[in-house]
Amino acid sequence: MTRIITLLFCFSFSIGFSQDRFTADFNPCKLEEKVDILKDQYCHNKIHNHTKRPILIMWAKENLMMPLFWDSYVCDNNQCYSPAIVRCPDDAPNEVLVDSTVNMDIHFQTDGTQGGAHVVMWVYEKDDTTKKLKIDYLFNKTVSNNEVKNISIKMYPNPASNAFTVEYNTGLTRVELYSILGKKVVSFNPGHFKSYDISNLVDGIYLVKLIGPNDQLLRTVRLQKRSPRA
Secondary structure (H helix, E strand, O other): OHHHHHHHHHHHHHHHHHHOOEEEOOOOEEEOOOOOOOOOEEEOOEEEEOOOOOEEEEEEEEEEEEEOOOEEEEEEOOOEOOOOOOEOOOOOOEEEOOOOEEEEEEEEEOOOOOOOEEEEEEEEEOOEEEEEEEEEEEEOOOOOOOOOOOOOEEEEOOOEOOEEEEEEOOOOOEEEEEEOOOOEEEEEOOOOOOEEEOOOOOOEEEEEEEEOHHHEEEEEEEEEEOOOOO
C-alpha cells in the first residue's frame, strides 16, 4: 500500500512539474499607446525555464484581430522575422538555459491609423508539441475571458484551380486577395459556404485577407492558385 501511495505521489508530482516547465513574464502582454507612424510598437515578453536542464522553445503566431494594412512580426532570442513567418523555423529553436530566459516579443506594424490588435502566440518545446502555452498579445485592446471567442475559419481547397470556399462562424464582411507583393487583385462579398471564382488569375501564391467588422483583419491565409494539368 505504501508503495502504491509513493508511486501515485511521484506520478502526481511529475504531472504538476511538466505543466510548469516554462512560463511567460506577461500573459496577456498588454500594450496601450497612440499609434506612431514613425515606429513599430511592441509587447516585450520573456519565457522562463523552470527545469533543471536546457530546453528548446518553439513558437507559432496567429493574428486573431488586426486592422486592415496592419501586421505583426515576432522577435525571439535568435532574430526578428518578417510578418510572413508565422512559425518558428525547425532549425532555429530558442535554447533556454537552466534558470534563464529568452525573449518572445510581438511587434505591431501600423499604417499610422488608430486601432487595436490581438495576436496569439503558442509556445511549446521542440521535443513535446502536446503541451503548449497560449499567450495573448493585446495592442490597445482589452479582452476578458467572457469576450474571447474562438474564431473558426476554414478555407479549401488549397491549392485551388478555379475557386475556393471559406467556412466561418463569426462576422466576415469581406474576402480580399493580394499578390505576394501586396497588390490587391480582387475583392469578394462573403457568404457561408460560398465559392470564390479565381479562374481568371494567373498561377502563383496569393494572400487571402479575411476582413471583419470595422475593417478588422481576422485572418490572413496563403493560397496557391494552380491550374489543372492537361
